[in-house]
């Protein structure tokens with residue numbers, strides 16, 4: 001099999017890339033190790049930046065998003081037992097975020113791919129990539145018991161943080177920047193109507209908590225925990241008690257309890273590789289960078305990467321130009337590093353570190369006070385949260 005762009009991974013990056021390329025009549029094949037039902041039910045991110053939601057709507061995959069997505073014009077910061085609203089829209093000329101599960105975006109993109117006759121193979125095994133620095137990069141894999149080979153003019157590594165594309169690049173060709181955090185998030189999905197209308201990022205002496213939602217009847221909640229937290233020590237009652245303590249604010253409602261549908265621990269890491277290209281392989285999304293989820297940037301960065309890559313490939317196929325392909329990595333990295341900075345800053349602002357002393361706690365509280373009392377500081381938070389422009 002030969003195609004113009006061979007894509008590894010059917011997460012948001014790989015699926016959106018295939019969709020955007022098809023609008024430019026560029027052929028691609030998507031290979032995915034998991035099943036369709038697995039990727040369509042994998043609960044992960046849920047906050048779409050203004051530009052992400054707009055791109056999905058403008059390119060014809062936003063019908064359900066427009067109907068079911070929850071447009072939020074603000075977020076809340078909770079600290080010292082009080083809740084403070086940051087009006088995102090007022091501070092950013094009317095921009096907002098949309099709460100819509102990543103798995104719903106994935107469902108919409110798979111449906112669009114299949115209805116347009118685009119090729120996508122699920123449950124592929126033994127994936128290897130080679131010939132990256134030739135004109136015909138190659139993927140070998142097994143599918144339905146057969147040995148298969150796919151070559152492309154270009155290869156897009158959209159296979160997430162544990163994929164093979166990044167690790168197939170020869171040692172030393174990529175520089176890796178990495179930071180680990182001494183905590184994780186214990187996340188639950190609960191069958192409960194959200195108690196509050198907008199997200200709450202809560203700073204608490206016992207550790208961070210996040211109140212969010214995935215739909216009008218499903219709440220998504222997180223608690224700061226240890227990276228090696230043993231979930232068996234967290235019966236439902238202990239989780240709710242902790243959430244109620246950390247999300248308790250004067251004169252405000254309480255967290256509404258409900259049946260816990262899912263529990264998991266998400267580790268926190270910052271990672272970026274430079275450049276995001278080797279030969280004819282382009283890395284996009286989590287294959288190239290990971291951010292801690294505090295700033296809600298992971299899926300949004302995957303979207304902006306593939307927007308840059310589509311633009312470069314469209315220019316190559318329509319005009320024979322390679323300058324945008326050559327500048328792909330630099331264009332993405334400018335945005336990636338700003339999102340890395342923001343995610344790191346939100347993480348350090350909201351979490352308790354093991355080594356924190358009384359000084360550190362006062363410093364965090366002073367910063368939160370500044371953010372919620374200074375228009376300039378609140379604007380800086382708001383413009384990063386709704387998403388910085390993709391260029392410039």
Ligand SMILES: Cc1cc2nc3c(=O)[nH]c(=O)nc-3n(C[C@H](O)[C@H](O)[C@H](O)COP(=O)(O)OP(=O)(O)OC[C@H]3O[C@@H](n4cnc5c(N)ncnc54)[C@H](O)[C@@H]3O)c2cc1C
Pocket residue numbers: 008009010011012013014031032033034039043044045046047102127158159160161162163164165266284285286287293295296297298299302
């Ligand atoms: C466990 C977890 C929880 C998260 N929770 C949150 C959250 O709560 N909030 C938030 O803002 N962000 C969260 N994120 C971040 C966000 O979900 C990611 O940034 C986003 O999924 C990136 O999209 P992607 O397409 O680059 O990668 P992915 O979504 O990881 O997609 C990569 C795809 O490639 C497939 N794949 C892997 N290896 C191969 C291979 N060899 N060949 C073919 N296919 C392959 C994978 O199965 C997957 O479908 C979370 C991420 C993870 C991993």
